[in-house]
Amino acid sequence: MTIQKMSPPIPRQQLVIKLFHGIIIVSLILMISSGLQIYNATPVFGGRNGWHFPGFLTLGKWLAGGRDWHFAMMWVYSLNLLIYGIYILLTNRWKKRFFSGRDLQNLKAAAKPKIKSYAWHRLVYTGIIPILILSIASGLAMYKPVQLAWLANLFGNWQTLRTIHFIAVPVLLLFMVTHVLMNLKIGGMRMIRSMFA
Amino acid sequence: MNPNLMSRRQLLQLSGLSGIGLLLNGCGSADFAEGVGNAIDPLNQRVEELLLRPQSLALEYPISSIQPQELRINSFNAAPQIDPATFKLVIDGAVDQPMQLSMNDLQKMPLQSMVIRHVCVEGWAAIVQWGGVRLRDLIALAKPQASARYVYFTSGDGYYDSWDMPSALHPQTLLAYQMNGQPLPKDNGAPLRLAAPIKLGYKQSKWVTKVTLMNQLPSKKGYWEDQGYEWFAGL
Numbered sequence: 463m464t465i466q467k468m469s470p471p472i473p474r475q476q477l478v479i480k481l482f483h484g485i486i487i488v489s490l491i492l493m494i495s496s497g498l499q500i501y502n503a504t505p506v507f508g509g510r511n512g513w514h515f516p517g518f519l520t521l522g523k524w525l526a527g528g529r530d531w532h533f534a535m536m537w538v539y540s541l542n543l544l545i546y547g548i549y550i551l552l553t554n555r556w557k558k559r560f561f562s563g564r565d566l567q568n569l570k571a572a573a574k575p576k577i578k579s580y581a582w583h584r585l586v587y588t589g590i591i592p593i594l595i596l597s598i599a600s601g602l603a604m605y606k607p608v609q610l611a612w613l614a615n616l617f618g619n620w621q622t623l624r625t626i627h628f629i630a631v632p633v634l635l636l637f638m639v640t641h642v643l644m645n646l647k648i649g650g651m652r653m654i655r656s657m658f659a
Numbered sequence: 660m661n662p663n664l665m666s667r668r669q670l671l672q673l674s675g676l677s678g679i680g681l682l683l684n685g686c687g688s689a690d691f692a693e694g695v696g697n698a699i700d701p702l703n704q705r706v707e708e709l710l711l712r713p714q715s716l717a718l719e720y721p722i723s724s725i726q727p728q729e730l731r732i733n734s735f736n737a738a739p740q741i742d743p744a745t746f747k748l749v750i751d752g753a754v755d756q757p758m759q760l761s762m763n764d765l766q767k768m769p770l771q772s773m774v775i776r777h778v779c780v781e782g783w784a785a786i787v788q789w790g791g792v793r794l795r796d797l798i799a800l801a802k803p804q805a806s807a808r809y810v811y812f813t814s815g816d817g818y819y820d821s822w823d824m825p826s827a828l829h830p831q832t833l834l835a836y837q838m839n840g841q842p843l844p845k846d847n848g849a850p851l852r853l854a855a856p857i858k859l860g861y862k863q864s865k866w867v868t869k870v871t872l873m874n875q876l877p878s879k880k881g882y883w884e885d886q887g888y889e890w891f892a893g894l
Binding site (some may be wrong): 500501503504506509521522523524525526527528529530531533534537606607608609610611615620624 | 690692693695696698699700702703707710711712717718776778779780781782783784856857883886887888889893894
């Protein structure tokens with residue numbers, strides 16, 4: 463007699479979460495590509511003689527077009543994040559789905575590898591939330607450094623402010639790769655599909 | 660299940676892929692920036708007007724922190740030849756007392772000095788000292804009509820730009836004839852240029868020859884604005 467191996471349950475995501483997730487992907491792609499267009503006008507590193515991003519990575523054709531996209535998508539990006547924040551507070555999702563003290567214990571203790579993977583992944587996607595908020599704060603500080611001087615002053619001088627705003631790009635790209643790889647490790651393609659289909 | 664029918668999942672995956680294709684396609688080729696800008700600009704401009712505190716002073720820096728080497732010279736044309744001895748600034752439009760002022764007249768008015776951060780749309784910034792006349796003092800001299808809502812600046816090199824009245828009346832909006840403790844250099848706009856901490860650099864016309872108060876903006880709002888840059892451009 464053979465015992466059939468049970469396949470793990472199919473992961474499911476709520477429609478509203480898929481929406482938040484889809485919107486943040488699209489808005490981040492547009493924010494980053496238009497941001498690189500703005501970057502190219504005067505590279506943060508090296509000034510006008512610094513290295514420029516190749517044109518196919520940039521959105522908006524020229525600086526004015528890049529700014530058009532950037533200052534339109536900032537609304538989509540930040541409102542999506544704000545509504546998501548309210549949603550996770552109201553539904554207590556922040557307690558259930560984000561990194562917690564229990565994850566920390568599991569990382570320290572000799573927990574099963576699967577439990578550890580979950581904890582690591584929660585640490586990674588919880589850690590990106592402050593980066594997402596920081597990119598809004600540093601962006602606003604650069605957009606309105608006089609009217610929002612209280613915010614701009616937190617970031618020190620102009621070059622520091624530009625650097626902090628730009629650093630979000632490599633951090634986010636690194637996060638995206640890590641996020642996909644960790645999902646594949648934890649739940650394979652089924653896990654990836656559950657967020658899009 | 661009929662194998663010819665696409666499952667809901669396949670359909671969503673396909674639409675997602677074609678969506679990404681549309682995005683990538685957008686990069687580089689015609690990419691709707693102008694339409695996107697036109698759609699969002701009224702909202703962004705409204706927010707900028709709300710954010711502007713017309714009487715609140717922008718941060719001023721100690722004179723020791725000026726960065727002369729950081730201030731780049733940007734202009735769309737060569738610097739025009741203007742003889743300061745015969746130069747007259749014209750103030751006209753929606754004013755009860757149009758006037759013409761020589762550099763001598765202007766230099767007799769109270770000199771306002773400030774060390775502020777000049778921010779360029781290109782992303783660079785420089786701490787600069789500017790000295791000159793408050794634009795609000797000049798506008799007051801010409802007795803503005805209550806209906807005036809905009810100020811239009813004409814420059815000797817053909818540049819033109821326009822400002823909202825609250826920004827023009829800001830106490831740190833100057834028509835400057837000094838820079839970094841020296842007489843304003845020709846390439847920086849001599850004899851007279853706009854200088855203010857509350858607007859991006861392209862709003863700060865050099866070689867200003869005429870200040871015109873207006874009730875309504877003409878279709879040509881500004882040299883760079885007419886090509887797609889934001890009109891308000893507040894900081």
